[in-house]
Amino acid sequence: MAAVHRDVPIDSGPEEVWAAIRDWGEVHHRLAPGFVVDTRVEGDVRAVTFAEGTVVHELIVTLDDDARRIAYSVVGGSLEAVHHHASMQVFAEAGGRSRFVWITDVRPHSLAEPIAAMVDQGIRVIRRTLEAAATPVP
Template structure:
């Protein structure tokens, strides 16, 4: 199993970053536009279409407003690893900024590198998107 752990500082308040993540059916608009081209929700499953054309079905496992954390697992679609669980969490940082933490566990190990590449690309887009949202307010 591979574990992918990424953190990035975002120049936006934790409340605003969490609001974008919490709106889990709007990833393509609020969190990662361009990287994700469509998102829709059917019950407790989020169907995500990536710019690469890959479509995944993610079971929303938990949405915790108090800890500002969402957890999900891939349960279908084009990418069906033996195991895939991920969480995104927003933590307070200094000067009104946020620390965004994204952890993904995936098996088999052979999927670790391609998933890490997707996470790295996604986190760059998320940071750019949310930093841009904060810029007019700073």
């Protein structure tokens, strides 16, 4: 199994970053607009449509407000035949900023490179979106 691990600073407060991540049915508006073009929620599963056409159905495994962490697994859609489990977590940093950690485990190993490319593209959009919406740090 391959792991894609990304850890980036974001110039936005942890409460603001977590609020956007936690709103897991609004990824296409609050977190990654343009990268994700639609999100639909049915119970504990969200269907996420990416700009290039991939659609995945993700089961929300954990939504932990205290730890500011969400974990999810792909259970259907375009990646149904693979194992994909991911988590996103937000940590407070000095100066009212945040550290965003996104870890994705994927199998088969041959998918690590394309998944890493998607995660990298997603991180760029997420960071830009959250920093643009941030309350200015004094």
